[in-house]
Amino acid sequence: MSTQKSVEKxxxxxxxxxxxxxxxxxxxxxxxxxxxxxxADVGQGDEELAGVEEKAIASGASSCHIVDLKEKFVNDVIFPTLKTGAIYEGQYLLGTALARPIIAEAQVAVARAVGADALAHGCTGKGNDQVRFESAFAALAPDLHVIAPWREWSMRSRPQLLAYLAERNIPCSASATKIYSRDANLWHISTEGGELEDPWNAPTAQVWTWTAEPEAAPNTPEYLTLSFKQGEWVALNGEAIEPVGAIEALNKVAGAHGVGRLDMVENRLVGMKSRGCYETPAGAVLFAALQGLESLVLDRTTQDYRIRLGNEFAQLLYDGRWFTPLREIMLAAAHKLAEPLTGDIVVKLYKGQVTVTQKRSPNSLYSNAFATFDEDEVYNQQHAEGFIRLYSLAARIRALHQQSDEASS
Structure with a gap:
């Protein structure tokens, strides 16, 4: 091959x-x-990180920089995004997309620190991640050259990659018979490939790694109390737990009940559809809890706007547009919307489901005095007649016109 640019580091x-x-x-x-x-240590687990520096050096790297990004990932990306209510195509809690901005930002920082003149990634030319990484690089380091080997080399399969490494006596624990492609971080684990490439195939038990089979989950439900202040995480069952630890704890307890599974065919940014199985136990619980709190404290038009914001922010994040003015504007709106989100939510975990069972907030707009079916002294039901006449005025005028036209003809 011929390179278009000379690269030193x-x-x-x-x-x-x-x-x-x-x-x-x-x-x-x-x-x-x-x-x-x-x-980037984004909470993928000790097993994935074990020996990674030695592997990098054995592969020919001059050095290996392992950067702990877990707290930054949670505080700067996960929880702000939760405030928006972002969920892609009505289902996906964006586990992979969430991690990419923070990884790309740290990669650029390392490049600056070591005096590199180029950045490289292992994303394929078929996926979304190439767009996410390179959009971040463009926004943060437009002067650095970007190399995407999957778009340049001739290798196209695992056996070819394994043979390439074997020819160079570079050790690798991978095998040609690997079934799945997985991506894990603190927020989720995704699984693609294998039987999932045919949408008619149900996922087998090997697909799921973080969550129990719902049918085999405990027969007794478990209840958790989650506390928030202005949309920010506060406590689990009354105990203050820092955000990273809270997500780790919720992943374990909710995963044991089979909560957080998703089998989805989604629309990729590059135009094709893909199927993935996602496990996001903590995310499912936190998302449900904040939605429960929103239902208590946001009026209808504000809640409608938050839902629209969530849909738009999910698209922005999925499409790799984190480092844009629009993201800053949308997060500012989300932080404002979250100001009244203070209170406690009780969720029930049972056989793969998370259900909000109790909710309370000092900012609650729910008034039993108005909503009760019993006798009250604050609501005059006769007032509803005038409201309905005005609410339906356009329909009434239209019908009167139609009657007049029919009578004249």
């Missing part, structure tokens, strides 16, 4: 998996450059 978003293990030597051979590996 590149920072690669490295995971230690098959693709990025092959990318390290490929970059050195085809760009004749130094490769610095960058690993």
């Amino acid at each position: 590149v920072v690669l978003a490295y995971s230690g998996g098959l693709d990025t293990s092959a990318i390290v030597p490929w970059l050195k051979e085809n760009y004749d450059c130094e490769v610095v590996a960058f690993v």
